[in-house]
Amino acid sequence: MRAIETTAQFDENGKIIIDKLPDIKNKKVRLLILMEEDFESDFYNFSSQNLSNAYSVHEPDYDLSLVKEPNPDYGHERK
Secondary structure (H helix, E strand, O other): OOOOOOOEEEOOOOOEEEOOOOOOOOOOOOOOOOOOOOHHHHHHHHHHHHHHHHOOOOOOOOOHHHOOOOOOOOOOOOO
């Protein structure tokens, strides 16, 4: 079995349009469709979910007495 790689797209009716395909004598073929995912949206979704987990309502408030070395650039006023 040999592999052929080409690009394709779906039309508005859901039919696949294959850009370039060599002449295939055997009409029985196995088709593998790999969908390209939008990496940036996946990354942002992953980041926002984990950021939400880090600052969830179940995250405890830490007392200032637990700070071992205060950051001199940090404003001490609470909002």
